[in-house]
Amino acid sequence: MDLQGFGHLLLSGTWVTLQLAFTSLFFGLVLGLAGAAAALAPIAPLRWLATTYNTLMRGIPELLLVLIIYFGATELIERLTGSYVEVNAFAAGVAALSIAFGAYATEVFRSALLEIPKGQREAAVALGMRRWDTFRRIVLPQLWRIALPGLGNLFLVLLKDTALVSVVGLEDLMRQAYVAAGFTKLPFTFYMAAAGIYLVLTIISMQVIQRLERWANRGYLGARA
């Protein structure tokens, strides 16, 4: 495939896409854990909050969320400070994608938390562990094992959703393909190249997720067979 010297542009876009995906993954995981904690909290308003968050994000298109955050933040800043500040597309993208990821991750973490046998936590209490230590040393390591397949799928969705942020002008892979297609009048070539890069990223991610799963299951392999 002849990319007419636009190959490096696509690569720099890929780098932006990856940065966007991993930054959103980090904040999305934090939001997901917080959401799951809220969903299982003994305080009813917290549970309602978690349910509302989840329900809202399931029904609202990610594109709309990107636009709401991008334009909404600009308007909010303008109303608060009176000056027009254009919000960084990257920040808006990270916010939108982590909120969307977090909503689905809430469900994954919630069911994973419920799957951890109660005895594990009780044993930690019996050993005199503090709440935080119990969470960090007993619950979290097991949580990964159960949640990884679900989170892996969500990451693949997240990776593809990064393309939406190109709509508000972030120079990610999709945007660069658009620019290159406009310059060269070879849209098929460049969108196909972008599709190929997304596929390669997906394949690599799937391999990494598989490795992570194997690693997380290392103590369980014998028991499964």
Add this chain to the structure above:
Amino acid sequence: MSELIVMLSEWLQTLAGGAEPWTAYARYLPRILEGVGLTLELIVFSGVVGLVIALPIALMRITHNPWLWMPAYGYIFFFRGTPLLVQIFLVYYGLSQFEGLRDTGWLWTEVLSQPYWCAIIAFSLNTAAYSAELLRGAILAVPRGEIEAARSLGLPRATQYRKIILPRAFGIILPAYGNEVILMLKGSALASTITLLDLMGATRNVIARTYMNMEFFLLAGFLYLLMAAILIGLFRVAEHFINAHRRVPRRKAVGLKC
């Protein structure tokens, strides 16, 4: 119908009495509703076409013949592994790169250069890949005994599929397919990127006139939620009827006779 909506819009405007954003909502009601209509049209149309494409692909995918399952696998992998936005752009912008296509006359001017048909094509191909994967899982999940029973009755293979396996598989995928339709609803917002005036496009169009960013984005969000809720409800009803055999019968409590 449209006259009725215009009348409703005017009545709501007087009712709002200049209070914003309600007056603007009332004023642009016809436009937004048209958007809702187009969004629904897109998902129903591509949903049906997608299912029709999904069936042969799912059947190809479960065969052991590499000439059949490998292309099906490649198709599913491509459409599930790339962003929907890329797929839409590939169809809408990408096809114009081929001169041969541009000279096909009717096919080009009426279909392949029209954003509406490009959106339908991209959405159908996309949802077909996801549905095929669901369908494959469902076909493999049909209890073995039912297939054996069909075989022992001497049904030919095609009849087995037509009468036993596929009806069962459709019942099995129903809940998961409901999810897929909701995802398609969310994905349909991307039609606005190729100039279609679906709910998202109509909203952006109205915002360009009114400068009321947040008000109309939030309205659109509300309408998407509403559509999702209605679709979920419809699938619950469908499940109730199609999977009637799974319903827990309501029996009257009868006292034990000793």
